[in-house]
Amino acid sequence: xxxxxxxxxxxxxxxxSAVHAHEVRPxxxxxxxxxxxxxxxxxxxxxxxxxxxxxEGVEDTNATELSAxxxxxxxxxxxxxxxxxxxxxxxxxxxxxxxxxxxxxPLALEAVEVGPVGNTELxxxxxxxxxxxxxxxxxxxxxxWPAEYGQAVLRQQGVDEPYTGYLDPGxxxxxxxxxxxxxxxxxxxxxxxxxxxxxxIVPMGLDHILFxxxxxxxxxxxxxxxxxxxxxxxxxxxxxxxxxxxxVSVPASVVEPIIAASIVYVAVENILSRGLSPWRPAVVxxxxxxxxxxxxxxxxxxxxxxxQFVPALxxxxxxxxxxxxxxxxxxxxxxxxxxxxDRLDADPRRAQIVYGILTxxxxxxxxxxNGTAFxxxxxxxxxxFLVPMAALAALCGLAAFNVDKLNAYRVYVATPxxxxxxxxxxxxxxxxxxx
Numbered sequence: 001x002x003x004x005x006x007x008x009x010x011x012x013x014x015x016x017s018a019v020h021a022h023e024v025r026p027x028x029x030x031x032x033x034x035x036x037x038x039x040x041x042x043x044x045x046x047x048x049x050x051x052x053x054x055x056e057g058v059e060d061t062n063a064t065e066l067s068a069x070x071x072x073x074x075x076x077x078x079x080x081x082x083x084x085x086x087x088x089x090x091x092x093x094x095x096x097x098x099x100x101x102x103x104x105x106p107l108a109l110e111a112v113e114v115g116p117v118g119n120t121e122l123x124x125x126x127x128x129x130x131x132x133x134x135x136x137x138x139x140x141x142x143x144x145w146p147a148e149y150g151q152a153v154l155r156q157q158g159v160d161e162p163y164t165g166y167l168d169p170g171x172x173x174x175x176x177x178x179x180x181x182x183x184x185x186x187x188x189x190x191x192x193x194x195x196x197x198x199x200x201i202v203p204m205g206l207d208h209i210l211f212x213x214x215x216x217x218x219x220x221x222x223x224x225x226x227x228x229x230x231x232x233x234x235x236x237x238x239x240x241x242x243x244x245x246x247x248v249s250v251p252a253s254v255v256e257p258i259i260a261a262s263i264v265y266v267a268v269e270n271i272l273s274r275g276l277s278p279w280r281p282a283v284v285x286x287x288x289x290x291x292x293x294x295x296x297x298x299x300x301x302x303x304x305x306x307x308q309f310v311p312a313l314x315x316x317x318x319x320x321x322x323x324x325x326x327x328x329x330x331x332x333x334x335x336x337x338x339x340x341x342d343r344l345d346a347d348p349r350r351a352q353i354v355y356g357i358l359t360x361x362x363x364x365x366x367x368x369x370n371g372t373a374f375x376x377x378x379x380x381x382x383x384x385f386l387v388p389m390a391a392l393a394a395l396c397g398l399a400a401f402n403v404d405k406l407n408a409y410r411v412y413v414a415t416p417x418x419x420x421x422x423x424x425x426x427x428x429x430x431x432x433x434x435x
Contacts, residue, residue: 026151038132046126047073055150056169078114085112097144105132144172164305189308190315197319214266217414224276231281235288243296255293257432262287263425270418338396342409348400355397362390
């Protein structure tokens with residue numbers, strides 16, 4: 001029992017350490033070119049820029065060395081933070097590279113608008129307006145987004161068939177025709193938004209990851225998973241489309257706590273239920289509707305290209321599904337041997353050795369890979385990802401040690417993993433409602 005509680009604690013501590021996985025959002029840059037003048041309005045994380053925090057690959061500022069400084073800046077009155085940003089306006093403007101027909105377009109900071117102080121655990125929007133003079137007879141622009149400012153959504157305004165692009169840190173945009181008509185093709189928009197959807201599951205969507213794992217741990221069999229994942233997919237596809245189209249709009253303050261409650265529900269049902277109940281797919285469908293609204297709120301932050309709205313939405317949804325399947329595949333690969341042992345189809349002693357080695361390997365990788373490069377790539381430290389996997393491998397080893405007991409996999413793997421998921425979901429619910 002002591003080992004059981006230790007493994008459970010490892011799950012809870014590591015999962016709770018990533019509770020703010022949605023904290024860093026892409027910047028949004030809106031471009032307007034008119035009468036030889038360029039205007040760029042950028043909505044970004046002003047506190048990170050003032051602190052000198054490099055956002056490349058970072059999804060949670062709490063995982064960085066400058067997290068305390070960023071938190072302090074979030075408590076500044078809007079006018080004080082705006083004054084600091086104005087003082088470094090030339091530096092910020094020089095980091096954003098704009099070229100027109102290959103010629104550099106110098107930018108100047110014209111205005112800064114900082115949002116009010118709110119929940120200091122979350123970023124507030126800072127809107128910066130830049131201007132620049134375009135060369136006479138210029139026909140196209142290219143924008144290179146600074147790597148240290150993270151990801152960005154680049155949107156052209158005021159023309160037919162405007163350009164919309166999702167830029168990774170340091171990436172240069174495609175050519176943007178000043179007269180419009182630079183929008184992606186249907187296939188291009190579809191392909192461009194697949195990785196965007198995937199990233200909003202792995203590594204950014206921890207709440208959605210835990211919900212999918214909750215489905216997995218009830219009964220990791222293909223038929224049971226197929227029923228649940230199909231219901232979840234159908235539901236969130238409906239509300240994702242409705243929310244992205246603006247047909248349905250529910251405040252995040254309502255949706256986010258209910259998503260946390262859905263995680264608690266499926267995890268607790270895993271513990272109390274003996275199998276897939278007749279009502280489980282219906283319950284999962286209802287919760288899928290709510291998760292779809294959560295995805296829709298993400299899309300509303302940076303929008304979809306209006307000229308290729310449907311292909312981009314489909315691409316985002318496909319990316320979400322691939323991300324969910326990836327999570328299930330990783331979980332299944334870890335527990336597959338333990339399931340065979342539980343069915344008496346594999347040697348328990350060999351499984352004990354395999355899971356012992358796997359546990360040590362995950363722990364070693366968690367600390368061996370940890371560093372700036374990993375954080376920049378994955379958005380959080382290596383232990384956040386790998387220690388829970390080590391704990392799951394250890395639980396599988398514990399099940400192999402106790403294979404002589406009834407339902408060893410359920411008792412030593414599915415139940416403690418579900419309990420950890422429920423505790424994290426419960427913490428999120430309390431945090432989102434009361435904190």
